[in-house]
Every structure is written in structure tokens, then in C-alpha cells.
Amino acid sequence: MSVRIIQIHETDNVAIPVEAVSKGAILEGGLTALDDIPQGHKIALRPLAAGEPVIRYGAVIGYLKQAANAGAWINETMIEVPPPPDLDNMPWGTASAAALPVPPRTVFRGYDIPGASFAGIRNILAIMPAVQCVSGVVNAAVEKMKRELLPRFPQVDDIVPLNHAYGCGVAMNVKDSAIWIGSLKNLLRNPNFGGEIMVVGLGCEMLTPDMLLDPEENAPENVIILQECRGFTGMIDAILSMAEKKLHRLNARKRTELPLSKLCVGMQCGGSDAFSGITSNPVAGYASDLLAGAGAAVLFSETTEVRDGVHLIAARCAGEEAAKKLAAEMRWYDAYLRAGGADRTANPSPGNKKGGLATIIEKALGCIAKSGTAPVTEVLSPGERPSQRGLIFAGAPASDMVCGAQQLASGIVLQVFMTGRGTPYGLASAPVIKVSSRTILKELWPDLIDLNAGTIAEGSETIAEAGLRLFNMIIDAASGDYKPWAERYKLHNDLTIFNPAPIT
Amino acid sequence: MSVRIIQIHETDNVAIPVEAVSKGAILEGGLTALDDIPQGHKIALRPLAAGEPVIRYGAVIGYLKQAANAGAWINETMIEVPPPPDLDNMPWGTASAAALPVPPRTVFRGYDIPGASFAGIRNILAIMPAVQCVSGVVNAAVEKMKRELLPRFPQVDDIVPLNHAYGCGVAMNVKDSAIWIGSLKNLLRNPNFGGEIMVVGLGCEMLTPDMLLDPEENAPENVIILQECRGFTGMIDAILSMAEKKLHRLNARKRTELPLSKLCVGMQCGGSDAFSGITSNPVAGYASDLLAGAGAAVLFSETTEVRDGVHLIAARCAGEEAAKKLAAEMRWYDAYLRAGGADRTANPSPGNKKGGLATIIEKALGCIAKSGTAPVTEVLSPGERPSQRGLIFAGAPASDMVCGAQQLASGIVLQVFMTGRGTPYGLASAPVIKVSSRTILKELWPDLIDLNAGTIAEGSETIAEAGLRLFNMIIDAASGDYKPWAERYKLHNDLTIFNPAPIT
Structure with a gap:
């Protein structure tokens, strides 16, 4: 039996095997593995020349330093990373706005706050x-x-x-x-x-x-x-x-039935692997589209991990103001990193690389997958509160703990957290639903992972099916009918508010 | 009865009243108060011209923006702050090394660690x-x-x-x-x-x-x-x-009798007022001299609050290496603040000012008082461990929580914390002895302040007497015979390790 491989976009020249393959193994489509290839790592679909772009998600994730034959393992040491997208004059509003999926539920039971834009889901x-x-x-x-x-x-x-x-x-x-x-x-x-x-x-x-x-x-x-x-x-x-x-x-407060426009949800990923961008994050993206379509506010963040795909987000911006602020947030972060002598190549982490994420561009494309397809209605600076509904980019560092704290400041009442390698992350102030990118993680951590999106890689569930499951879990958790594992265990990380200013 | 005022150095042209005085009140020495003057705030001892230096601790703490009559309140709005001391070619080893007081005790009962330089005092x-x-x-x-x-x-x-x-x-x-x-x-x-x-x-x-x-x-x-x-x-x-x-x-570990050279103690102050520099900090300085004389390591820190008196510390450096590193630590911090758009004028805090500390120079002179008179044997970068004994400058921010965490990293097993306005500070990893600069704070917080140095301002105790009390309390706490209040209540702040590098 040949090993299943996943090619995301028809123009991709690499795919990833859903399990580790040994040298000589026959892959789906008839390709022979030329190396031992870890689960989720890239394999060349055809002979690639030195200097040729490596294409995944239909996008260039870097350029090959050396030629590779069809079936060869393409890892992080073989790829040169180009400069990040130019922030000046990014086209906006150019992405064709696909119709959002129709949400099967439009209400939840929350704690309304008179005069406030959003309701609470915990008391x-x-x-x-x-x-x-x-x-x-x-x-x-x-x-x-x-x-x-x-x-x-x-x-x-x-x-x-x-x-x-x-x-x-x-x-x-x-x-x-x-x-x-x-x-x-x-x-x-x-x-x-x-x-x-x-x-x-x-x-x-x-x-x-x-x-x-x-x-x-x-x-x-x-x-x-x-x-x-x-x-x-x-x-x-x-x-x-x-x-x-x-x-x-x-x-004395009581839950009442409220429209989803009273709900503000955050999306984050951490400990990502090569599956995050094809299973858990697209599943979150589908749920995000359902929420946005129902009028909820959905925040996504992680400035440093959106940076290399920022042109894709700009293209989805609904207005010039959002597009300009998006560029400004990215510029601010570029300068902040530069002032500290750092740059984007510090990302991906060793664990990301082990999981098959070769470059920051590949990580960014996977990261962005969690934003679904909805237009971006607003862009927030770190900790700002939204004035719009729908999909919102809330600028914040990618550091899980800092991003979580900043999204709480922006007003999320629930967070969905996608993880590939696995993290026992939680927040004290808002329930966190954890979604695994691989079935093996759900099996290893049955009492930490709330929803397994590994089914996508196995072909046993579609993104829409798992996305709908997640959407329903979000509404149930918001309504108090489901308690995510981290909430049950009162498992939460320390709040870490972002402070780029000096300590004195 | 006239109000007691404290002139620290014979060349000082300001003094501070030990209690608040009303306009018209007669002060010790016959001076009449020309304003209502809060406790601990400065009063002109003679007519001062515009542009004249304001002198306290025998040092210039700034220059008068406007002329003031004898008996006038000299507050922070009236003083211009000069640039900080030049760091190039600071003279070192020039301070006459006064003989340190003779310690009455030279041992404590601690938990020895085979092969380690220092012993623990808690398990x-x-x-x-x-x-x-x-x-x-x-x-x-x-x-x-x-x-x-x-x-x-x-x-x-x-x-x-x-x-x-x-x-x-x-x-x-x-x-x-x-x-x-x-x-x-x-x-x-x-x-x-x-x-x-x-x-x-x-x-x-x-x-x-x-x-x-x-x-x-x-x-x-x-x-x-x-x-x-x-x-x-x-x-x-x-x-x-x-x-x-x-x-x-x-x-299975047991306390044994150990020489004080096995003890590493940290000194810090926080929430300081105008009394800190004349009561609690000199008392800590005397205890520090006793400890240093007995061969213990005593760390003091707070780079931003030593900066304006750095020439005084350089003069006490025992060797060129320490003096050069002192200048390097200060230069690093100058650059760090500059990069963040900050400067030293953000200090003192509103609370410090309310307490009578008009300028960062005045605050620095009071801060340095806690280092006593011993020569500085070594200078550490933030979190480095000492290789010497005696008085050591351990570079760290003045932020109480960060300074505490950095001194713990440098290996202190006990901290002495001097406070004027009052803070309920504590550390989980090391007992903290809290010393008040004013009696009124000890009376308000009897179950948080371990030792009151307000007695100095009242004239009921000398610095040497209170310093000896503190020295004995340190040895008792180190030996497990005294539990400071914060330890009894398990009252401790979160650890905050200093990170000047960017969040990604």
C-alpha cells in the first residue's frame, strides 16, 4: 500500500507524507522516497533545479540552494528565504470575496452587559x-x-x-x-x-x-x-x-439568548507543525468564516507570523484604512525587531522545524490559514478593542502567552488554540478550546485536546465537517454547555502583557 | 518647641523636617518656615540665588530655577537636573577606605552545598x-x-x-x-x-x-x-x-555552623522617600559593612538609581576591572533607555516626589547610602554570579520585581528591602527583611515591616545601633531563627527576569 501524501495546491512542487516514510517507500501517485522522510516533512514531487522556488500552498516558501530529485526530502537546510513582502502600496480588496458558509446557529447564551458591544461567556x-x-x-x-x-x-x-x-x-x-x-x-x-x-x-x-x-x-x-x-x-x-x-x-447575573454579534472570539496557534496549515488551521478558518458570517467578531494575530503572508491579508482587507493600518503594524514590528538586533529568521522554532516547517514563509502561510476566507474588516494595534464585526487582525506578538494576553485585552471571551507539537496552554480569564493538527497528539493528550483535526490528513473528514464541529463546540462553550479541558483543570498560563518599552 | 530638621552634610544648603511643618513654624536652629512643608521635603537653610546648586548629602542634586529665601520649601518643580556623571575615565580607588566596623558575629547556621561557593539558608x-x-x-x-x-x-x-x-x-x-x-x-x-x-x-x-x-x-x-x-x-x-x-x-539536609563567607545577601530599596537616604539605607549600609567585614558577599543593584552617583561608587572600586565594568554596565543601560526613547528623568516616581525626593540625583544619593562604606570588590552584569566576597555591585534594573529576580539569579539567599512609602514586597525563593525609613510606616504596617529605622530621624537610635540590630536580624533569619513577615504570610511577588531582547 502506498503512503498518503498531501499536495495542498495544484501548483505545489512539494507535498508532505501523512506518516514517516523510509527510503525506497512508494508514495501515493507512484513516487519513490529517495530518503528517510519524517512525518509532515516536504518531499519533491518532481526534479527541482538549484535556485528554483519551493512552492507550497501555491506560494513560494523559499528557493532551493541545491538541485533535488523527485522523491527527495526537502528540509530547512536546503532552502534560502527571500526578503519579506514589501509593505509599500500593498494592493487591498483584490481577493475575490467567496461567499461565506451559512452558519447553522446564530445565537448563544451569554451574560449580556448593558451598554457594552460584547457579552461575557463566563462570570x-x-x-x-x-x-x-x-x-x-x-x-x-x-x-x-x-x-x-x-x-x-x-x-x-x-x-x-x-x-x-x-x-x-x-x-x-x-x-x-x-x-x-x-x-x-x-x-x-x-x-x-x-x-x-x-x-x-x-x-x-x-x-x-x-x-x-x-x-x-x-x-x-x-x-x-x-x-x-x-x-x-x-x-x-x-x-x-x-x-x-x-x-x-x-x-445575580443570568445567561440570556444573544445574537452572535455579541460574541468576540480569538484564534491562535502554537507549537505548530507542517500539518497545522492543512488540518487544524483551515478547520479554524472554516469555523471563523461561520462565525464571521453570523456577525461575530473573530480576532487573529501573531504579527511576526503573518508578516511573510501580509500581502495575502492586505488583499482581503475590506477598506483602505484596514490595509494601511495593517502595513503600519507590520512596519512597527519590523522596526521593533531591528532595534533589538533580531529578525524574522529566528522563527520557526526548532520544534517547528522538527515538525516540518522549513521557513518562516511556510509557517506564515499555515498561520494565515486560520483566518479562513472572510474579508478583513478592521486592523487593531496591540490590545485595542474592535469597533467592527467579522474577521479582524489584532496585532500582537506570536509568543503564545503574549498573544493570549493581548487578545484578552482586545476583548475576546473565548480562544481557539490550534497546536501541532502540543502545548497545555490555557487562560484564566477565558476558556480555551484546543485543536490538534494530528490524531497522534489527541491520542497522546486525550485530556488536553478538545477537538482533533488530524482527521483531515487521514481523509476521514472534510475541512467543512471538522470546521462545523468546531463552530458548534465554540457556541456550546460560549453558552456554558461545554467546558474545554484547560478550563476543567483550571490550567492557565501567566498573563504576559506586551511591553516594548524599557524597564527602568 | 521647634521642629527637628536634618542636615546630612555640613555643606548642605537644604535640610528636611522630620515632620510636616506649617507656614510660620519655628524650626530647629531658629529658622522660620515660609511655606507649608510636607514631611521629609527640603527647606532652604539660607537664601539661595537662581542657578545656585541645591546641595544635599554634600553633593549637588540640581540647580535652582528661581531664587528662594531661607525657610522656603524647595520642591521638584524648582530644580533643574544636570546631565549624569561622565563615564569616561572615572577615577577609581580614590575614596579613602575607612576601617569597617567589627562584626560581633562571624558565623551562621545554614545548609552547606558540597563544592558550592555559597550556602543556602532555606531548603x-x-x-x-x-x-x-x-x-x-x-x-x-x-x-x-x-x-x-x-x-x-x-x-x-x-x-x-x-x-x-x-x-x-x-x-x-x-x-x-x-x-x-x-x-x-x-x-x-x-x-x-x-x-x-x-x-x-x-x-x-x-x-x-x-x-x-x-x-x-x-x-x-x-x-x-x-x-x-x-x-x-x-x-x-x-x-x-x-x-x-x-x-x-x-x-535529609541539616543546618550546620558556617562562616559568613558562605552567605550571599542582597540589598534593595523601593517606594523610597526623603528619609530612605538618611535612615533605612544608611542603616542597611552599616549592616552591609558588618557583613562585608565578616567576609560575606553583599550585592546592591538598581543601575538607573546608581547612575547619577556612579562616580562615588567608582571611587570606591577596589580595582580597575571593577571600575571599567561599572562604567560598561552604566553605558549599556544608557543605550538601552535611549533606544526605547526613555531617559533618567522618568525617575523619581510620583510617590518618590510626594515623599520629598525631588530629582534622580537626590534619589541616587539615597540609594547608594545602602552600600555603606566598604570597597566595591566586583561588578556583575545582570544575573551573573559573584566570584568575590565583600561589597559587590550587581547590575540590574531598579524595578523592584526585576531587581529581586536578578539578585536571586546572582545567588542571594536573603534580601534586605528598605522602603519609605511602603511596599508589601516579598520573594518566594528567599526571605526578605523589610526595613522602614519612618516610624509611621512601621506603626501602620506592624505585620509587614520587620525593622524600623525611623528611630534615626527621631534621634532615639544611632545608625550604628540600628545597623547592628539589622545585622543580627539578618544572621538570625539566615540561621532559621527569625522568619520575616513576608515569609510568614508567604507573600511574594511574581518573578520577573530581565529581558531586554524583543518578543517575537
Whole structure:
């Protein structure tokens, strides 16, 4: 029996085997493997000359340094990476807008917030330190509250400290500090926190509460200053007393049926492999199209991993404003990396390469697959909140933890996380649905992976079928009818708000 | 009765009142207050002309923008800050080395580590994630271990996850990445962890375990790779099983009497006010001199807050190598701030200013007071480990959390933290003794402040007397006979390792 190989686009000159093949093995279509080739790594479909482009997803992922015969293993050491796409005058709105698939469901059951654009899907009391100095006290208070208070408020899902590393000892008045300050300000308003505001300051920090809060919010019922409390016990008492009032209000909230336009979902991938771009990410893209078609807001990010396919996203921008901001976000990141002496070749990671991702271009094409086919209605700077619905590019680093935190700041209430190599990622403030790119990962981690998209590579399910499964899982999770594994285990990574400004 | 004022140096043309004074109040020496002057703020001792230097600690802290009469309040809006000291050709070894005070104790009871330069003072199992992705799992495992394992090992003080935000999604191959990678590598070897190494990796991270570990350490008994575990339960089982073996070994350790040359202590200040430089910091400086005289290593840091007094530290450098490295560390930080568009004028913080610290120079002079009078034997880059004993400048940002993490990486087993405005700061990996600069803070926070140096301002204790109290408290805490408040409450801030390299 020949080994199944996957050619994504008809113009591709490489394909990938769905399992590891030994030298001499016969592949689907009659090709003979000239090398031992790991699962998901590229194999030449025809003889390729030195300097010839390597084509996958119908796009050039690099140029061959040396000639290769049909059936040869094409790995990362053999490919030269060209410069990234030019950001000046990128054509926009040129991609033919295919009709989006019709969503079978258009409502979910969430926690509406009067006057707010989006609804919550969990009922969480969040407490934000104005400065990292106070996080030890906040953590101690949260621990005590989870033991002593939370059981009395069964409609409240959790109490979450929004810890961060800033507020003092960090440059405040430089241009880039607007990113972390704005992100914290928006994070505080994530719809999963039900509109309740609770800030704990020290009293001498640089990030004064008025920088986080609107004037009417900056009041004694929302802000505790530890330097005004009597000792540690006074601090704990003050926090518990304020929290209790807010828990009472949160506990009275009820889910109601809401249109999907009240839902803001984030898409992210991490620990990607060569299958991510053909299984889990296109499945997420299909679910994204269903959500966008139903009027929800769907955010995707990872600036450094979109950079090499940015022309494809620009082509899908619905307006000039979005296209211009997209270029501006990319330019900002190019300059940020350059200032630190870094460039895009630090990506892909060793694990990505092991998984078959040879170049940042190949990784970018796979990364972008999660955005489906919908037009891009808006582009956000890191931590900004959307004003539109549909598919939105929310600029943020690709670092999983930073991207997660930034999307939370932008207001996502649920994240879908696609993984190839596997990561036990989770967020405390929003449920995370994890999608595996390969069946083997779902088998190894049955209690961490929520949905397996490896079925696509095996040919047992179409992208639309798995995408619909994911769409339904998203609505179920949003409605409180499904708890992703990471949420069940209360498994979550530390929040890491993006700060490009210097530490002082 | 006239209000007590403190003039630090005979050449000072300003002094500070030990309590707030009202306009018209008569001050010690017969001066009349011309304004309402807050506690600790500067008062002109004689008529000062526009452009005249403002002198405190016998040093120029800035130049008057406008003339002021004797008795006038001299605040931050009235002072122009000159450029920082030139770093080229700073004279070194020129400060007359006063004889250090004679330490009354020369031993402590600590946990010796065969072959190691320094001993531990607590017996902690530390677990380091190789990448932030795994910290959710590590946290869950630590929680379970604290409940189920730790009670069986009464000689072990704690289990601490060494969480950090890096390992992936961060530039790895740029010059500045050596700081966070080297810091993590050294942090793993903090003497309070008893020489046990435990690293949890994911399997596809950029920071591979061989970058943290020596070849002989990089072995299955020290490293767990989550992508090789069967699901979440398999991960937890693997971590608990490895930890149990290490807990057995740690539990068998005993304190023995050791010379103070086996002790490495860190000094830091935070939330400073105008009293910090005349009460708590000089008290810490006296204790530092006692420790240095007894052969201990004493680290002080806060590059941005030493910068404006760097010539004073250079003058105390015992050798040219230290002086040159001191200038290099300062130059690096100047460039780092400049690259981010920041400069030193972002410091002092609003809280510092409220507390009477008008300029970064005044803050620096107070900050440096904690280094006492001992010669500087060595200068370290952020996170480097000392090779000498005595007083050592360990380059690190002034941000409390970052400085704490970097000093832990450099190997401190105990930190002394001086605070004026007050912070509930603590570290999980090392006890922190908190020293208040004012009595009022000790009265407000009796269960957070370990030692009150406000007595100096009141004239009820000398610096030597309070310094000796602090020295004894340090030895007692090191020997396990005293638990600082933050340790009793398990009050600690998140670790924040310094990373000047870009996030990707």
C-alpha cells in the first residue's frame, strides 16, 4: 500500500507524507522516497533545479540552494528565504470575496452587559493590580476568597488576579508605553468580568489609577490603595470586603439568548507543525468564516507570523484604512525587531522545524490559514478593542502567552488554540478550546485536546465537517454547555502583557 | 518647641523636617518656615540665588530655577537636573577606605552545598519551566504537591515554581538575550535550592534544556518533557514522581555552623522617600559593612538609581576591572533607555516626589547610602554570579520585581528591602527583611515591616545601633531563627527576569 501524501495546491512542487516514510517507500501517485522522510516533512514531487522556488500552498516558501530529485526530502537546510513582502502600496480588496458558509446557529447564551458591544461567556471577578508590588497581596487575598467567599456565590465562575509586571520601574512617557498601558486599561474591561472594576494600587506607583480608569470609575468602591490600609490583615480585609459586594452583583447575573454579534472570539496557534496549515488551521478558518458570517467578531494575530503572508491579508482587507493600518503594524514590528538586533529568521522554532516547517514563509502561510476566507474588516494595534464585526487582525506578538494576553485585552471571551507539537496552554480569564493538527497528539493528550483535526490528513473528514464541529463546540462553550479541558483543570498560563518599552 | 530638621552634610544648603511643618513654624536652629512643608521635603537653610546648586548629602542634586529665601520649601518643580556623571575615565580607588566596623558575629547556621561557593539558608525545591507554555501545568503540579507531598517532608520549607515569560516567542540569538538566558541558568542554581535541578520543558521550545543545564545535569532524572507525557494526568504524575525523589534528598539536609563567607545577601530599596537616604539605607549600609567585614558577599543593584552617583561608587572600586565594568554596565543601560526613547528623568516616581525626593540625583544619593562604606570588590552584569566576597555591585534594573529576580539569579539567599512609602514586597525563593525609613510606616504596617529605622530621624537610635540590630536580624533569619513577615504570610511577588531582547 502506498503512503498518503498531501499536495495542498495544484501548483505545489512539494507535498508532505501523512506518516514517516523510509527510503525506497512508494508514495501515493507512484513516487519513490529517495530518503528517510519524517512525518509532515516536504518531499519533491518532481526534479527541482538549484535556485528554483519551493512552492507550497501555491506560494513560494523559499528557493532551493541545491538541485533535488523527485522523491527527495526537502528540509530547512536546503532552502534560502527571500526578503519579506514589501509593505509599500500593498494592493487591498483584490481577493475575490467567496461567499461565506451559512452558519447553522446564530445565537448563544451569554451574560449580556448593558451598554457594552460584547457579552461575557463566563462570570468572573477580576482584580487588577495597578503595579506589580501589590500582586503578592492580591494573590493571597484571591486564595483566601476562593476558599471562603466563592463557595457562597455559585453563579460566579472564578476570581482571577490580572497580574502583570508593570506599573512602576518601567518607562511611562515613551511612545511604546501606550501599548501596555492601553492593554491593561482594556483588559480590565474584558466582557467576561461583567463590567465590574476592581483595581488594587500601592499608592506611590507611576501607573496611577486614573490612568486605568474613567473619572466616574476612579472611586473608593472600585479602588483600594494598600498604603492606606492598616497592615497586611487590613489589606486582606479591604480586598475581601470590596470583592464581596461585587460578587453579590455578579452572582445575580443570568445567561440570556444573544445574537452572535455579541460574541468576540480569538484564534491562535502554537507549537505548530507542517500539518497545522492543512488540518487544524483551515478547520479554524472554516469555523471563523461561520462565525464571521453570523456577525461575530473573530480576532487573529501573531504579527511576526503573518508578516511573510501580509500581502495575502492586505488583499482581503475590506477598506483602505484596514490595509494601511495593517502595513503600519507590520512596519512597527519590523522596526521593533531591528532595534533589538533580531529578525524574522529566528522563527520557526526548532520544534517547528522538527515538525516540518522549513521557513518562516511556510509557517506564515499555515498561520494565515486560520483566518479562513472572510474579508478583513478592521486592523487593531496591540490590545485595542474592535469597533467592527467579522474577521479582524489584532496585532500582537506570536509568543503564545503574549498573544493570549493581548487578545484578552482586545476583548475576546473565548480562544481557539490550534497546536501541532502540543502545548497545555490555557487562560484564566477565558476558556480555551484546543485543536490538534494530528490524531497522534489527541491520542497522546486525550485530556488536553478538545477537538482533533488530524482527521483531515487521514481523509476521514472534510475541512467543512471538522470546521462545523468546531463552530458548534465554540457556541456550546460560549453558552456554558461545554467546558474545554484547560478550563476543567483550571490550567492557565501567566498573563504576559506586551511591553516594548524599557524597564527602568 | 521647634521642629527637628536634618542636615546630612555640613555643606548642605537644604535640610528636611522630620515632620510636616506649617507656614510660620519655628524650626530647629531658629529658622522660620515660609511655606507649608510636607514631611521629609527640603527647606532652604539660607537664601539661595537662581542657578545656585541645591546641595544635599554634600553633593549637588540640581540647580535652582528661581531664587528662594531661607525657610522656603524647595520642591521638584524648582530644580533643574544636570546631565549624569561622565563615564569616561572615572577615577577609581580614590575614596579613602575607612576601617569597617567589627562584626560581633562571624558565623551562621545554614545548609552547606558540597563544592558550592555559597550556602543556602532555606531548603526549597525549585522547579523551572524551560518555557512559559508549561507553567500552567507546573503550577497545578506544585499546588498538588504542596497539599499531598510537602507535609511528608518536614525539613523542606517550600516548593517554588520558577516561572518566567520566556523560552519561546522571544529573540534568542541577539546579544541581549544572553541576559535572560544566563539569568535563568544561574537562578536554577540559587543556593536555597540545595543543588537540586528540576526543569520542565515542552519539547518544541527555543530554549532547549541543554541551554540551561550542564551536560551531566541534562538527564532524565532532572528534566521532564511534557510532549513525551501521556495527557495532563501523565504530566502531573511525572512531575510528582521526580519531585518526590528530590524532596527525599532535600529532607535529609541539616543546618550546620558556617562562616559568613558562605552567605550571599542582597540589598534593595523601593517606594523610597526623603528619609530612605538618611535612615533605612544608611542603616542597611552599616549592616552591609558588618557583613562585608565578616567576609560575606553583599550585592546592591538598581543601575538607573546608581547612575547619577556612579562616580562615588567608582571611587570606591577596589580595582580597575571593577571600575571599567561599572562604567560598561552604566553605558549599556544608557543605550538601552535611549533606544526605547526613555531617559533618567522618568525617575523619581510620583510617590518618590510626594515623599520629598525631588530629582534622580537626590534619589541616587539615597540609594547608594545602602552600600555603606566598604570597597566595591566586583561588578556583575545582570544575573551573573559573584566570584568575590565583600561589597559587590550587581547590575540590574531598579524595578523592584526585576531587581529581586536578578539578585536571586546572582545567588542571594536573603534580601534586605528598605522602603519609605511602603511596599508589601516579598520573594518566594528567599526571605526578605523589610526595613522602614519612618516610624509611621512601621506603626501602620506592624505585620509587614520587620525593622524600623525611623528611630534615626527621631534621634532615639544611632545608625550604628540600628545597623547592628539589622545585622543580627539578618544572621538570625539566615540561621532559621527569625522568619520575616513576608515569609510568614508567604507573600511574594511574581518573578520577573530581565529581558531586554524583543518578543517575537
